[in-house]
Amino acid sequence: MATKSLKARNNDIANTSRQMEILSSGIFADGELPTFAVKIKETNQFPLRPKKLEILQINLGYMCNQVCEHCHVDAGPDRKEIMTIDTMNQCLEVIKNTGAHTLDLTGGAPEMNPNFRWFVEEASKAGIKDFIVRSNLTIIRANKKYYDLPEFFKKHNVHVVSSMPHWTRGKTDKQRGNGVFDKSIKALQELNDVGYGVKGSALKLDLVYNPSGAFLPGDQMALENDFKKALKADFNIDFHSLFAITNLPISRFLDYLIASENYEDYMYSLVDAYNPSAVENVMCTNTLSVSWDGYLYDCDFNQMLNLKVASKVKHIADYNEEILQNRNIIINQHCYGCTAGAGSSCQGVVA
Amino acid sequence: MSKSYYDAADLRKFGKITEWSEDLGNKFFEYYGKVFEEGALTAREKSLIALAVAHTEQCPYCIDAYTKDGLQRGITKEEMMEAIHVGAAIKSGATLVHGVQMMNKVNKLEM
Numbered sequence: 001m002a003t004k005s006l007k008a009r010n011n012d013i014a015n016t017s018r019q020m021e022i023l024s025s026g027i028f029a030d031g032e033l034p035t036f037a038v039k040i041k042e043t044n045q046f047p048l049r050p051k052k053l054e055i056l057q058i059n060l061g062y063m064c065n066q067v068c069e070h071c072h073v074d075a076g077p078d079r080k081e082i083m084t085i086d087t088m089n090q091c092l093e094v095i096k097n098t099g100a101h102t103l104d105l106t107g108g109a110p111e112m113n114p115n116f117r118w119f120v121e122e123a124s125k126a127g128i129k130d131f132i133v134r135s136n137l138t139i140i141r142a143n144k145k146y147y148d149l150p151e152f153f154k155k156h157n158v159h160v161v162s163s164m165p166h167w168t169r170g171k172t173d174k175q176r177g178n179g180v181f182d183k184s185i186k187a188l189q190e191l192n193d194v195g196y197g198v199k200g201s202a203l204k205l206d207l208v209y210n211p212s213g214a215f216l217p218g219d220q221m222a223l224e225n226d227f228k229k230a231l232k233a234d235f236n237i238d239f240h241s242l243f244a245i246t247n248l249p250i251s252r253f254l255d256y257l258i259a260s261e262n263y264e265d266y267m268y269s270l271v272d273a274y275n276p277s278a279v280e281n282v283m284c285t286n287t288l289s290v291s292w293d294g295y296l297y298d299c300d301f302n303q304m305l306n307l308k309v310a311s312k313v314k315h316i317a318d319y320n321e322e323i324l325q326n327r328n329i330i331i332n333q334h335c336y337g338c339t340a341g342a343g344s345s346c347q348g349v350v351a
Numbered sequence: 352m353s354k355s356y357y358d359a360a361d362l363r364k365f366g367k368i369t370e371w372s373e374d375l376g377n378k379f380f381e382y383y384g385k386v387f388e389e390g391a392l393t394a395r396e397k398s399l400i401a402l403a404v405a406h407t408e409q410c411p412y413c414i415d416a417y418t419k420d421g422l423q424r425g426i427t428k429e430e431m432m433e434a435i436h437v438g439a440a441i442k443s444g445a446t447l448v449h450g451v452q453m454m455n456k457v458n459k460l461e462m
Binding site for chain 2: 166167168170171209211213215216217218219222223226227268272
C-alpha cells in the first residue's frame, strides 16, 4: 500500500500532459477503438454543451489523511494544495449570485482545510440550502478536533456523501489502507447516532461505491441492496442511497491500470459499455468544478488533468455565468468512464 | 493462424459468431441474455452458478468473464472459491458414484 502521492514519488503519471498523451495514443490513435469525440458524434451529441447550472463543486484542497490506490486526485497527507481564505471569499461572491442551488465540497478531505467550517457557515449565510460534503469517513475519527463533525454537519443540514468500496474489511482496506474499514464503520455509526441516514430522516447520508480494481461497477440497485443488508446485519448501520461510480482512467488509477497491464482491457470494457443515453446527463452538463486555486473546470476529472474550461472566463475571480454557460465541454477518452453502462457521476447513475 | 489454441482477446470477438450464421447466432445471444436476467434466481446467484460451471467445463473465456462479472457484483473471492468447490464436488462425486457401477459389475462377474 502506497503512503505517498504519485507527485511526491515523482511518478511520471503525476504529470498531466503525460496522462493526456497516454489517453490519446495507442489503441485510440491507431483506430482500434473510437475516440470519445467520434463516439458521441454518432448520436449527434458533439460538441458536448452545458445545460442549466445546478451544482458548484468546490475542491478545498488535495490534502487527505488517506492515500487510496485508485484516487483520481492523487490526494494524500503530502499534498499541500489548499484553498486559501481569499479564494474562498471569491467563491462566496459567486455563491451570492449564481443560479446553482447546490454547493458540493470535495477534496482531498475537504474537512482538513483549516477554514472548512468558516466557509460552510458563510456559504450558508449567503443562501446555500443544499450542501454536499464528500467525506472519506475516517477523517471523523482521525483526530479529536474532527470528532464533532457529525454535529457540525447536522447543524448545517449538510448532505454527507461517503466513500465505501465494500461491506467487508478485506476489500475496503486493500483499496483505502489498513484500518480504514473499522474507522469508517465507527464514523457511520456516529452519523447514524445524530440522525444521519436513518429511514425518513432529512439528514441525508449516501454512500459511494467504486470498484476496487480493473472492472466496472455492477447494477447500482443490486449493490445498494447488498450493502444495506450486510451493513445492517453486521453493524446496525443505516444509509439512504448508494451511488455506484466508475473509476476513470486518470492519475493513480491510470498508473495502476498500466502497471497491472489492465489498461487496454479496461478501455475496451468502457467503450463496450458505452451508453449514448448516459451522455445526456453526465455531470459536466450541470456542474462547474472549482479548483483549490480558483480555476474553473468542466468537472473534477478535467481539473485533475489540468483541462481548464474552454471559455474566456477561466477563474472564479472573473466569474460570469452567462459567458461560462456558452462553452463547449472539453472531452477526451477518460469521458468514457462517465458513459459506461447506466452512466456514472458524483451523483451515481445518470441513465 | 494463432500459435495458441486460446487467445484472451478472442473473448471480445464472441459476438462475431453471428456473422456466419446470423439467425442462429442472434437467437443464441437473445436466449443467453434472457437466462442471466433477474428471475426466480437473482442475477448474483446465476453469476456464481456460471462461475462454477465455467470451471467444470474448463472454459478459460467463461472463467475470465464470470470472475470479472462476480467482482462487478461485489461477490467476494471467498464466495467465488466456494462456488468452484461446489462444481468440483459434483465433478468428483460424479466420478465416484460410478464406482457403484464398477462394484455392481465386479459383484456380477466374480464367483
